[in-house]
Amino acid sequence: MSIFKKTFTISSLVLIGAILGACETVPYPERVANYEAKMRADYVGKSVDALLLAMGPPESSYTLTDGRDVIQYLKERSYTTGGGTYTDYHTEVIGYKTFKRDDGSTKQIPITRQVPYLRTDPLVSHHEKCAQRFVISKAKIIEDFKWEGNSCF
Numbered sequence: 049m050s051i052f053k054k055t056f057t058i059s060s061l062v063l064i065g066a067i068l069g070a071c072e073t074v075p076y077p078e079r080v081a082n083y084e085a086k087m088r089a090d091y092v093g094k095s096v097d098a099l100l101l102a103m104g105p106p107e108s109s110y111t112l113t114d115g116r117d118v119i120q121y122l123k124e125r126s127y128t129t130g131g132g133t134y135t136d137y138h139t140e141v142i143g144y145k146t147f148k149r150d151d152g153s154t155k156q157i158p159i160t161r162q163v164p165y166l167r168t169d170p171l172v173s174h175h176e177k178c179a180q181r182f183v184i185s186k187a188k189i190i191e192d193f194k195w196e197g198n199s200c201f
Contacts, residue, residue: 083201087180087193096188116191117184123199124177130169137162 074082091099096119100106106119140163144156176199183192 091190121180126175131171133168135164136167
């Protein structure tokens with residue numbers, strides 16, 4: 049095999065690997081399962097004190113009719129993206145220059161100029177929220193964990 053073919057083959061394999069690696073993402077159901085498994089492993093079955101020491105005081109709590117408690121941690125943030133402006137350019141033909149060839153034929157070549165124009169990205173508002181709820185037994189042991197939102201993990 050020639051050096052050119054070897055180099056081309058190796059370069060192609062590296063490029064394909066880079067492209068496939070860039071496309072690799074963890075599917076949403078798997079991310080959910082990983083997050084829930086980690087939270088359950090870290091807190092469920094442990095004293096509520098471990099949770100309070102790790103996450104601080106909760107934003108709210110409620111006592112259920114059977115005497116268990118539910119404590120909730122809530123994270124929210126809103127932000128805006130976009131709104132930036134930048135200059136883009138459009139090529140505009142402003143005329144043609146005609147050349148005469150040695151054989152007598154002519155050729156036209158376009159004369160162009162770059163015309164600037166201002167572009168603006170649209171403003172997009174985002175709101176992220178994560179509510180984490182822990183069910184605490186009467187013995188102050190964490191029994192269950194639930195969550196909702198779009199920014200927990």
